[in-house]
Amino acid sequence: MTLIHKPATELQELIKQKQVSSREVTEAFLAQIHLVEPTLNAFLTITDELALSMADVVDEKISKGHALGPLEGVPIAIKDNICTENIPTTCASNILKGFLPPYNATIIETLKHAGLPILGKTNMDEFAMGSSTETSAYQKTHNPWNIDCVPGGSSGGSAVAVAGFEAPLSIGSDTGGSIRQPASFCGNVGLKPTYGRVSRYGLIAFASSLDQIGSFSNNVTDTAHLLNLLAGHDPKDSTSLALEKEDFTRFIGSPKKGLRVGLPNEFFKHLSPEIKALYTTLINKLSQDGIEFVWLDLPSIEYALATYYIIAPAEASSNLARYDGVRFGFRAAGTSSTSEMIEQSRSQGFGAEVKRRILIGTYVLSSGYYDAYYKKAQKVRTLIKKDFDLAFEQVDIIASPTTPTPAFKLGEKTSDPLEMYLSDIMTIPLNLAGLPGLSIPCGLHNNLPMGWQLMGKAFDEARLLQVAHQMESLIGFGGRS
Ligand code: GLN
Numbered sequence: 001m002t003l004i005h006k007p008a009t010e011l012q013e014l015i016k017q018k019q020v021s022s023r024e025v026t027e028a029f030l031a032q033i034h035l036v037e038p039t040l041n042a043f044l045t046i047t048d049e050l051a052l053s054m055a056d057v058v059d060e061k062i063s064k065g066h067a068l069g070p071l072e073g074v075p076i077a078i079k080d081n082i083c084t085e086n087i088p089t090t091c092a093s094n095i096l097k098g099f100l101p102p103y104n105a106t107i108i109e110t111l112k113h114a115g116l117p118i119l120g121k122t123n124m125d126e127f128a129m130g131s132s133t134e135t136s137a138y139q140k141t142h143n144p145w146n147i148d149c150v151p152g153g154s155s156g157g158s159a160v161a162v163a164g165f166e167a168p169l170s171i172g173s174d175t176g177g178s179i180r181q182p183a184s185f186c187g188n189v190g191l192k193p194t195y196g197r198v199s200r201y202g203l204i205a206f207a208s209s210l211d212q213i214g215s216f217s218n219n220v221t222d223t224a225h226l227l228n229l230l231a232g233h234d235p236k237d238s239t240s241l242a243l244e245k246e247d248f249t250r251f252i253g254s255p256k257k258g259l260r261v262g263l264p265n266e267f268f269k270h271l272s273p274e275i276k277a278l279y280t281t282l283i284n285k286l287s288q289d290g291i292e293f294v295w296l297d298l299p300s301i302e303y304a305l306a307t308y309y310i311i312a313p314a315e316a317s318s319n320l321a322r323y324d325g326v327r328f329g330f331r332a333a334g335t336s337s338t339s340e341m342i343e344q345s346r347s348q349g350f351g352a353e354v355k356r357r358i359l360i361g362t363y364v365l366s367s368g369y370y371d372a373y374y375k376k377a378q379k380v381r382t383l384i385k386k387d388f389d390l391a392f393e394q395v396d397i398i399a400s401p402t403t404p405t406p407a408f409k410l411g412e413k414t415s416d417p418l419e420m421y422l423s424d425i426m427t428i429p430l431n432l433a434g435l436p437g438l439s440i441p442c443g444l445h446n447n448l449p450m451g452w453q454l455m456g457k458a459f460d461e462a463r464l465l466q467v468a469h470q471m472e473s474l475i476g477f478g479g480r481s
Contacts, residue, residue: 003028004165008074008222011168015073018062022055022073026117029075033119033166039147041139042160044080045088046120051075054117061115070225072115077167079158080121081128082213083202084108091204092136093126095349096329105202106234107171107213114229119167122157126351127320128178128206130154131423134414135353142410143186145448145480149407152182152423155216159186162216163480169226170216175206176308177402177427179214180439184402184451187441187480189468190216191223194458195434196241198227199234207315208239210308210431218479220440220469224249227461243459251466259467260292262395266301267426271404278443278450279401282475289474293399296391300383304429307384309421310364310377311432316354317361323349356417385433392457397467400426402439402451426453436461440468441477449477 003011003025014020030048037043058073078084081091083101085108090096104112111118125135133141133156141156143149144164151160155172159182162170172179174192183190192214203213213230217223228249233242263283268276283293325331325345332344350358364373391398403423413420430437435458442452452471456464 004032006168007218008071008168009225011074012068012071015058015062016068021062022058022117023052025073026051026055026075026119029119029167032164036164036166039142040144040160040164040166041141042122042157042164042166043077043120044090044092044123044138044157047087047118050087051117051119054112054115058115058117069114070228071169073117074168075117075119076111077119077122077158077161077170078108079124079155079170079172081124081173081204081206082108082171083204084118084121087121089121089204090138091127092124092138093350093354094137094330095323095345099329101202103202106199106236107230108202110229116169119161122155122161122170124157125154126354127204127316128154128173128175129316129353129357131177131181131420132408132413133157133182134410135351137351140410143407145187145407148409149448150185150410152185152407154178156182158216159183159188159190162186162188162218168218169222171213172216173203173211173213174431175210175212176312176431177424179216180402180427180437180451180453181424183216183439184441184449184453185407187449187477188216188218189220189223189438189440190214191227191438192430192436193227193231193461194436196239197436197459197461198230199232199237199240201234201236205319207312208319209315210312212431220465220472221249221252223438224252224465227465246462248462248465251462252469254466255470256396256463256466259397260294260395261467262294262296262391262398264296264298264301264391264398264400266298267400270425271401275401275405275445275450278445282442282452286471286474291471294395296394298384298387298391298429300380300387301429303380304384304432305421305425307377307380307432308428309360310373311381313357313361314365314374315361317358317365320354320358325349353417381432384429388433388435396463398455400453400455402426402453406445406448406450430455434458436464438464438468440472440475441479442475443477
């Protein structure tokens with residue numbers, strides 16, 4: 001097994017034992033990036049120099065006999081909607097072309113402090129709006145399992161970076177499924193922590209009541225170690241909660257006794273017979289291995305997609321008002337008044353999907369429609385949250401497929417926004433409820449990976465990761481060779 005195929009925690013062991021340097025590890029991933037990028041297009045910016053200089057700092061620490069912190073020396077890739085000081089941060093939009101943030105997001109400061117060399121910035125759907133990474137203004141990212149297929153989205157570049165062995169770890173953001181859905185399509189572990197668990201200071205806002213930063217990795221243990229670094233209160237993000245520091249790896253390896261896992265009927269209703277069979281086999285296998293499953297109902301879930309596509313665009317229309325050609329990035333040339341400049345900058349700078357969201361959002365917030373759409377959606381959101389609360393009185397964890405299908409073909413859904421929106425039908429409810437969830441790979445359909453979504457109680461990530469690890473071991477997904 002070469003370096004790039006090893007999980008993050010194993011790489012760090014090798015670095016700690018001085019069997020390999022952080023520079024050598026980082027060089028191996030950079031070499032892979034340069035080798036496969038012409039095919040995969042996962043990165044928008046590759047930061048070779050930064051990565052190597054960060055690796056050298058770690059190696060110097062080792063040579064001086066200093067102990068390393070968790071994951072120190074193991075490189076990581078970052079989604080391009082997270083601000084990196086003086087490194088392009090575009091949100092894959094023309095409107096932020098050439099934008100160099102004057103500051104780092106809090107999680108970037110954290111990762112720098114923790115000594116994880118930053119390999120670069122990954123491609124995404126423009127402003128994280130999409131499910132296939134195809135709305136990026138710059139390039140199409142390809143799924144390493146089948147390069148004719150999409151990687152999922154919006155964090156498609158981060159998912160591919162890990163699946164393509166370009167990075168052992170990566171960071172994404174999840175507003176309606178943007179970590180779990182691409183993790184499912186690319187066969188890796190994708191975690192969306194509880195809303196409020198990880199600071200979003202410096203994450204370019206899409207829908208502020210839903211956005212959450214999370215990660216991709218090759219296995220649940222790596223994910224837990226990375227969450228140990230990412231989680232924490234940040235005075236700069238008023239939605240981040242001041243909770244006691246905890247070790248998210250603490251239950252891993254000791255299977256939970258008397259575990260009860262809920263299966264919501266609603267998530268299994270619309271599956272094709274073949275996909276349903278795949279999950280039935282999985283559930284049967286896990287039952288035989290001693291996991292107790294309980295079927296339950298989350299009746300308001302059927303309104304989740306509609307609710308999301310009111311609330312998320314409403315918040316986006318407000319968040320994206322700041323892109324006016326005055327303060328950030330792109331400004332249209334040849335205009336004769338301020339209002340024309342703003343209009344032209346926005347018209348030329350935003351892509352079609354972003355404009356669609358701004359239009360929908362402005363409409364549902366407009367006087368006369370506010371009560372009928374936005375206010376009603378907020379009420380339904382509360383009902384969805386209550387469904388989850390009730391379900392968690394009966395079970396420890398809720399499980400479902402992550403997506404109704406495996407990765408689809410590039411171009412297959414670009415002309416039909418509704419079809420595209422449907423690929424998030426199973427991930428969106430969790431964002432509306434603010435709960436943590438992750439996707440682990442659980443099998444193949446037509447040689448493409450499928451994900452198993454595990455959903456937990458608020459701030460119960462330690463338990464979620466424990467169960468995910470238990471199931472990961474039982475499933476024994478082989479990964480991509
Ligand atoms: N695909 C969903 C959307 O287009 C979710 C995106 C996300 O989680 N950022 O809004």
